Amino acid sequence: MKALIIGFLLLGLGLDQPAIAAEPVSNGKATELSLHRMERLVTLKKIDEAFQTKLKAVKLEVLPHQGVDQPAFKFTMVQVAGEDGSQRAVEITLTEEGRSLGFQPLPGGSEPKDAPDWSDKDSAELSESALHYVLDNVSVNSKLAPYFNNLSQLNLSPASGPSASGRVACVTIVARGDDPVLKIFLRADGTIESVEFVPK
Amino acid sequence: MSNVFLRIGLGCLLLLACGYSSNTYAETVWYPLPPEAYQFGKKYPEAQNLLFAFDYGHALVYEELLLNVAKIDNPEKFEKDLLSQIIAILKNPPATKVDESDIAPNYVFTFPLALNLLDWSHLLHQFVFDILVTTPDRGDVLKAKVGAVVSKYKENSHVVITDVCKTMQYMDGQRVSKDGQKALKELEVEEGARSYSKAFRRKFPSFNLLIWSYHWFQIRLYEDLMKSTEKEQSEAVALTVKTFWEMISNLPESADFDMMPETAKVAPGFAKMFPKLAASFDTNHSMHDIISDILVSKLVINKRNVGMGIARMARDPEAFRSKECLSQ
Numbered sequence: 001m002k003a004l005i006i007g008f009l010l011l012g013l014g015l016d017q018p019a020i021a022a023e024p025v026s027n028g029k030a031t032e033l034s035l036h037r038m039e040r041l042v043t044l045k046k047i048d049e050a051f052q053t054k055l056k057a058v059k060l061e062v063l064p065h066q067g068v069d070q071p072a073f074k075f076t077m078v079q080v081a082g083e084d085g086s087q088r089a090v091e092i093t094l095t096e097e098g099r100s101l102g103f104q105p106l107p108g109g110s111e112p113k114d115a116p117d118w119s120d121k122d123s124a125e126l127s128e129s130a131l132h133y134v135l136d137n138v139s140v141n142s143k144l145a146p147y148f149n150n151l152s153q154l155n156l157s158p159a160s161g162p163s164a165s166g167r168v169a170c171v172t173i174v175a176r177g178d179d180p181v182l183k184i185f186l187r188a189d190g191t192i193e194s195v196e197f198v199p200k
Numbered sequence: 201m202s203n204v205f206l207r208i209g210l211g212c213l214l215l216l217a218c219g220y221s222s223n224t225y226a227e228t229v230w231y232p233l234p235p236e237a238y239q240f241g242k243k244y245p246e247a248q249n250l251l252f253a254f255d256y257g258h259a260l261v262y263e264e265l266l267l268n269v270a271k272i273d274n275p276e277k278f279e280k281d282l283l284s285q286i287i288a289i290l291k292n293p294p295a296t297k298v299d300e301s302d303i304a305p306n307y308v309f310t311f312p313l314a315l316n317l318l319d320w321s322h323l324l325h326q327f328v329f330d331i332l333v334t335t336p337d338r339g340d341v342l343k344a345k346v347g348a349v350v351s352k353y354k355e356n357s358h359v360v361i362t363d364v365c366k367t368m369q370y371m372d373g374q375r376v377s378k379d380g381q382k383a384l385k386e387l388e389v390e391e392g393a394r395s396y397s398k399a400f401r402r403k404f405p406s407f408n409l410l411i412w413s414y415h416w417f418q419i420r421l422y423e424d425l426m427k428s429t430e431k432e433q434s435e436a437v438a439l440t441v442k443t444f445w446e447m448i449s450n451l452p453e454s455a456d457f458d459m460m461p462e463t464a465k466v467a468p469g470f471a472k473m474f475p476k477l478a479a480s481f482d483t484n485h486s487m488h489d490i491i492s493d494i495l496v497s498k499l500v501i502n503k504r505n506v507g508m509g510i511a512r513m514a515r516d517p518e519a520f521r522s523k524e525c526l527s528q
Binding site: 121 | 367368375394395401402405452453456457458459465522523
């Protein structure tokens, strides 16, 4: 309830600010913005810090909406599973322009167990680094367009397999439809080691 | 004869010294002032005085952090106490630009190059406000006048912030250098993350959001002044002042920023007409944020050296160069 009240309070403040004509944002951009919102919520101690450090997945649902002030994107940010297999999660909603409307911690879930110990960037920052690869390169690489436009899920896991160039993490990005899964391998500092397209 | 050689030798040394100093030091004195200088303040004194107060507020926070950060055991209380002082300054702002060396001598000593870059860039910010408020044209005449102050700004090349835009990694991806890592090892600081970015916003979210509100205010004014009539301009500036006060009324909740405000988003019309200025102003604001991180992070041992490094990056068009940039 408290989270809902804060969400509405923030919505009220947002509406008070001078209107600037903004464009609707893509799924990929909205996902990046949802990570920024999550980071703010962690910094202000509104949600558990493990969402920043032990994030496992981000799931996106595009909502039918009619106005620029209505929820257009609903994100579910999910932590690494606990001992009983359940996961803590929080929902974050954004408008079509990427403005935050509110957040709602979901009931249940247990404390993450055996979460990877990322040595440099945390899990949310690694996820964001992978998203930046898509956002920064889509204009020169059309193969990235499905993930920019139709991203539906992002997963973070430790990278498997040998690598001489220090890859530690793999961010898997899934788009709606038949497009292959995009796997982005990252080093500990968030730089991109390699990219693969794997058929579904 | 040997006396002649001695004189020639001394002359050469003097010339070399002059040449050397011109490469390492640059005064941030804008002379002569542009004819429009400080007209913005005559028309919008409240907004102008807030801008002067921001410099005061920045310097006060930085000096306090530089002197006391290691001793702060309750960051929330420290923020609250200092915020009340800063709000009092914002409510009773100075009517002229303050000299930061009077308020924050240690900060000025620790970040000499960064501060020179910021001072020089702030003059450009100011004169663009002054031109926008005194020039009715919103086309070629305006562009020519702004172009003239930009040319003058660029003449002082040692303190010019690049107008090639940078990725957010400039602000959010700063890491401890090899020398810094060696120093940490000598101090037996445990292994782990070596990025010092975001240290400030995580430890002092209210200060950070206050500074982002300053940045929002400054760039939003550009958009306001792009309006074509005086009446529209005045209404827009009044709304921006009002919104600024709402933003800082209940920090950190009241400033609803997830990221540093960027000129292209807050002032899209201004950024479209002056994309290079937008890039340069964003780098100015990013550098403020990096200085904040340097001040707060325990990972940065030699703050003066690291500060010099980030200032050089601000000048360098290739450092953290972005592929997505309106100005390219």
